[in-house]
Amino acid sequence: MDIPVQIAIRLKPPSLADSLQCIFSNPVTQIVITESGQTFHVNRALPVDCTQAHLFNSFMIPQINCFLDGCDTSVIVFGQPKSGKTYTLFGSGFECIHSECDQGIVPRFLSEIFHRLGQMPEREYILHITWMQVVNNNIFDVLGAGLVRCTNVEEAFQYLQLGWRQRCLGNNHTVFTVSMEQKWVGTNGILNHRMSTASFCDLAAYPEPGLFALENIIKELVSGNPPKQINYDRCILTAMLRDSFGGRAFTWVIGCISTEPDDYQDTLKILNLCLFCRGIKNFVTVNLFADNNTPVYSDKGVLPTDNAFNLQFATTQWIKLVSNAEGLFNKILQSKSLSETDMNQVSEWLFLKAECDECLNSDMTTDNKETGTKQGLPRIAEDTEPSEPSESDVESDSEDSDSETVFQDKLEKLMDYFREKNDQLFADRCEEYLNHIDSDDITISETSGSQSLPIMTSQSNSGRRRTIQPGESISGAQLELLRKVAAKAISPESQKIIIESHKKEIDPEPKLIERELLKMIDSPKMNEICKKYKLTKEKYTQKQILARKLSKEISSSQTQLKELINLCIAKQRLIDDLCKTSEKNNKAYLEKVDISLTEHDTTREIKRHEINLKTYKKQIEQIKRQIKKDEKRKNTLDIELLKDKLKLDELSESSVDTKDRKTHSIKHFTHRISQLDSILKEKNNDLANLDLSKEKELMLRKEIKNLRKTRECLHEQRCSLGHKRKMYKSLSDSEERKILECEEAIEAIDTAIEYKNNLICGKSPSASLSDSQDNKDSRSRGEQMLMARLDKLSHDEMKTLLYRYFQKVVDLRGACAALEAGATEAAEEAAAWRARAAAAWRHAQRARPLPHRCLDGGNAERALMLGMTTDSETSDDAMRLVDRVRQLARNPPAPVIPRQNLRQLMPATNIPVAKVTKEKNKLVIVQQNKKN
């Protein structure tokens, strides 16, 4: 099949966002426009912000299909320096740092091929890659191993990585090739054995001999030189690209161009070269092996029977699956548990299924079967037609078009019939659905009117339902309160049911209350309006989906139409060119040159193209008709949609009117409901703190039991250590510390047990902690911030912190014990000092002559008052004191010794006494000065 070389143009995004652009592309019309207004029609005018994925998807899928079918394919990238040629083919690199989104055509092609092969287990294949570079007309093997076999995508990517690292940079050509041999047995028992090659070529940016040679070949091909007469062996590059230009490959040429005004001239050159390529046609064909198409099964009878059986079985299973899915979807639709988009999707699925059922079950099955093959859009001959139309086709054209018109009319009628049936079926479904809802499920949905009603769904898991449900957890008083409020709103009958259910400790079934309330809100008329509204709304949604589908179909038909028109234009040009050539030949004939053979060829060629053109035109007509029909249908749908919308508004308004009359009662009930709600919410909050489930309580009890056990162990340890201390009078440091740890841990366990007990008893757990609300309130801002930070700690962090805290407390306790011992020692020393001072004083008194004895009566009295216990002790200090007193006695009149001096002399009398107590984990040291 002759397929022209296809052209895609990719614009390199400007380096600066606001820089001037001299080239623009229109991806809709597939036109590239220069700043001077010059236009270039191409097959794909890619947008300036075109992603790698978009580029790949926009034209590589047909290439992959071709490759898998056994055809050769080729992608050639032209462009100025740094215009993104390598980026387009390979991406930015294959290391982990490079994003997958940046992957170019080659890695995507390999991934897709292996993915597709994975889905075709019946195919055996051998895939090889090569990566060559042409540097100064010398060939260089990038992978260093010629053909490299790849069995999976990972292997292929490893070679890509290797090649990427080893390739030469600079002005050279790169040719990456994927070749694949495939073998598989078709369902008809025939062997398929094919070979295909995909080549990807990144051409040098700067003009060089290879590039010039290629340009010349392109020009020769365009000017009508048959490939057979072209010398491809001019250089290595042209030899390598023999199949891409004028050969058997399905070729895409990608022009990578810069949009910068400075590169304008080069850009024009590239665009023109690309346009030249458009004139080249390659003869794309499936590469078969000699054994291709040979039957593999000797017993031909077996396979079809088996196949038929398999097919039949598969069909039955499939039908079962589909009806199963339908049932499930219906349930899902009724439960309304999906989002609106998902609901729409499910509805669409059901709708399509109904369409299929209708088609399959309809009386017109045979008719449809006959016409079925002609439904849908006609295929574009250029892409898919395997062979050229024969001359007889042309003759039967007019006949065909007549029968086609009849067929079209018949089809239209059938389609109308189908639509009618479908609408009917859909309406029935809706009715059924609504009836089902009415009987099973009382719901006032948001769609029931524009006014907002309290939305109560029986399946709802709202807080209200939750609070009513656990009847046993609501106290009698709370229930009474609830009943009191509810009693004003619900009928005596339902009231009875609820109260009785509470008496029996059964769930009072909140649905009953809702049902009762709804009954009071709803009137038959309101119901009817709601029903109508729902029905219309459903219909409206379905029609919207249909309209959207139609729009999509129309736009795809339009795209196809455009492509066909482009093909027509191309064909027309070609025919014109050929006609010109033919004219030239005619002239030559006149000049008696023997060109009869060529002339004949050209005429045949022209005829063939004219037939093709005719086919295209026919297809264009068909598509146009289809578009027209679709547009007509869409218009009808739009009008219907508008009508439905008006109807919906009307219904909504009338429901508002009815509702207005009911506003008072609704308000009343809304008020009641909100009252109930708030009461229950309040109770729920309290219950959340106090009401523990049995399971939780059991858990707490278990925890307490464990804690008690631990406490016993610790206590035992503590006792044994205490016993040891008693026996040996002292303990090692580590044992002392162990005692402290035990004590501290026992204290902590006691607090934890108390806390858990409080939780079980329903008391506020914080009652056991000193961290009362008052304490919290009085906390400094810093402390509060600290608490906030503590709250943010993870469980492990908190554990570590608590352990450290525990150790610190034990340290402190140890220090406290040491301090206590120190304080006792100090007190003992002080007592000794006091005794000594008193003895000294007495001694001095005795030694002093009588008149001086009352020198300082107050002090003497005080000294005597202080426990004067020992007479014997006369220390140096005492002696010094006595000497001093003597001295004083010798010098009458004796001066009055200031009180503080005396205090200096008698430190023991005024020594500060420290009282050390422990409060929780704090040491409190209070200084107590004994004053007389």
Ligand SMILES: Nc1ncnc2c1ncn2[C@@H]1O[C@H](COP(=O)(O)OP(=O)(O)OP(=O)(O)O)[C@@H](O)[C@H]1O
């Ligand atoms: N469309 C694009 N989107 C994002 N980046 C691009 C695009 N085109 C090119 N680049 C970046 O521009 C730089 C040059 O691209 P690249 O190396 O592919 O150009 P080249 O035409 O192959 O260069 P050379 O002429 O040296 O062979 C690269 O960093 C590439 O990532």
